[in-house]
Amino acid sequence: METMSENPxxxxxxxxxxxxIALDADGFAPCPGRQxxxxxxxxxDFRVILEGPPTGTCFHTSCGALVDEFNAKLRSLIGKAEAPxxxxxxxxxxxxxxxxxxxxxxxxxxKRPPYDSAKLADFAARCPYPITPEWLAARSPVAIPAxxxxxxxxxxxxxxxxxxxxxxxxxxxxxxxxxxxxAGGGGYRLGDRPGVKAVRxxxxxxxxxxxxxxxxxxxxxxEVNTNNRAPDGSPKMGRRHxxxxxxxxxxxxxxxxxxxxxxxxxxxxxxLPIVAAYTSGGRSIHALARVDASSKExxxxxxxxxxxxxxxxxxxxxxxxxxxxxxxxxTLRHGSRGKDGKVNAYPSPRLQRLLYLNPQxxxxxxxxxxx
Numbered sequence: 365m366e367t368m369s370e371n372p373x374x375x376x377x378x379x380x381x382x383x384x385i386a387l388d389a390d391g392f393a394p395c396p397g398r399q400x401x402x403x404x405x406x407x408x409d410f411r412v413i414l415e416g417p418p419t420g421t422c423f424h425t426s427c428g429a430l431v432d433e434f435n436a437k438l439r440s441l442i443g444k445a446e447a448p449x450x451x452x453x454x455x456x457x458x459x460x461x462x463x464x465x466x467x468x469x470x471x472x473x474x475k476r477p478p479y480d481s482a483k484l485a486d487f488a489a490r491c492p493y494p495i496t497p498e499w500l501a502a503r504s505p506v507a508i509p510a511x512x513x514x515x516x517x518x519x520x521x522x523x524x525x526x527x528x529x530x531x532x533x534x535x536x537x538x539x540x541x542x543x544x545x546x547a548g549g550g551g552y553r554l555g556d557r558p559g560v561k562a563v564r565x566x567x568x569x570x571x572x573x574x575x576x577x578x579x580x581x582x583x584x585x586x587e588v589n590t591n592n593r594a595p596d597g598s599p600k601m602g603r604r605h606x607x608x609x610x611x612x613x614x615x616x617x618x619x620x621x622x623x624x625x626x627x628x629x630x631x632x633x634x635x636l637p638i639v640a641a642y643t644s645g646g647r648s649i650h651a652l653a654r655v656d657a658s659s660k661e662x663x664x665x666x667x668x669x670x671x672x673x674x675x676x677x678x679x680x681x682x683x684x685x686x687x688x689x690x691x692x693x694x695t696l697r698h699g700s701r702g703k704d705g706k707v708n709a710y711p712s713p714r715l716q717r718l719l720y721l722n723p724q725x726x727x728x729x730x731x732x733x734x735x
Contacts, residue, residue, distance in 0.1 A: 371446055375414040378441045382434060387412055390661065396420075396434045397427025404672055408665045418442055423665070476671065476681040479621045483676045488629035491731065495628040497719045500641055503734035506721040514569045516694030516718055521545045521577070523723045524639055524652070529581040529611070532604055535571035537689060540603050543567055544584050545577070558586040558601055570696030572707050574645050574716055576689040578604055579614040579652065606687055612657040614639075615667060616690045618650040622678025630677050637725040645697030645714040650690055654725060660686055693718035 387393045395410035401424045410422045420434050501508040509516050527548040532541035544552040553565035589602040619627050637654040657663035663686045675681050696713040
């Protein structure tokens with residue numbers, strides 16, 4: 365008895381003829397029910413998986429009926445095409461029986477919408493009272509130390525990472541990582557090239573421009589970085605790029621444009637799992653939101669949906685990258701870099717202060733948790 369076997373070429377042809385558009389290399393295409401989406405439609409909302417039981421899935425739920433119809437039609441046509449004696453892919457089946465007419469492309473949102481002070485002011489005005497660093501600290505589920513130092517940094521890292529996860533720490537922002545924090549295992553000083561053994565060390569208490577950490581945990585191994593090449597075209601080695609990441613855990617939110625008072629009001633009203641808020645040692649306040657994406661692709665998809673919402677409120681789009689450094693609270697910043705590129709020392713060091721810490725944060729706004 366003959367059995368059916370998967371034919372990727374036929375499967376792809378049928379899916380594309382149903383959708384009326386080619387799938388991209390990863391199987392993404394416009395959703396057949398996109399006109400029913402309640403929120404903004406993103407370029408990676410809808411994906412078709414052709415291996416195994418062929419299935420289209422969409423990030424939105426309001427289009428469910430049409431996605432189900434697409435899947436039923438897709439599976440029926442593929443089943444007939446792959447059956448023994450099947451006729452292969454039809455040249456162009458009608459799009460879901462004509463139930464989803466082609467739609468004109470909606471105007472694309474700008475990739476990086478600008479900060480809109482009026483939108484921030486309107487949103488912040490919905491907060492019933494001022495939000496201060498003291499207000500946040502008083503409502504932090506993890507007690508914020510009155511006197512902050514490197515022990516605060518260690519408390520922070522141990523609280524938000526899982527035992528055994530490795531976190532790169534930087535005193536030079538363009539290095540490949542100067543220190544390593546092993547959650548539950550302490551700190552190490554790292555060599556600046558492959559083959560140099562790490563040695564036990566406390567984390568740095570401060571740096572000329574402050575101290576940073578890489579938000580995503582990493583393997584801490586030197587890996588080939590195909591996006592960073594030497595003058596001869598050969599890829600360089602690194603330990604702070606995507607191939608080194610072991611979990612796509614966090615999204616960094618920071619703002620250098622929004623007034624601090626309005627930015628804090630906005631942060632406490634956002635329906636995001638904000639696990640921490642802390643200062644840069646300068647004028648900006650950073651927040652760390654947990655994403656827990658299954659892949660870089662999924663992380664990008666979630667970020668792309670948030671950019672049109674958060675950037676007009678003041679979030680810096682340049683900071684919303686998957687492999688991102690952010691300030692390590694509990695450490696000291698000794699200066700800032702001027703427009704001439706030189707480091708200008710402060711009269712006295714400034715603390716990168718931890719304001720709020722909630723490792724078990726949910727999407728419930730901070731304001732609703734702590735009215």
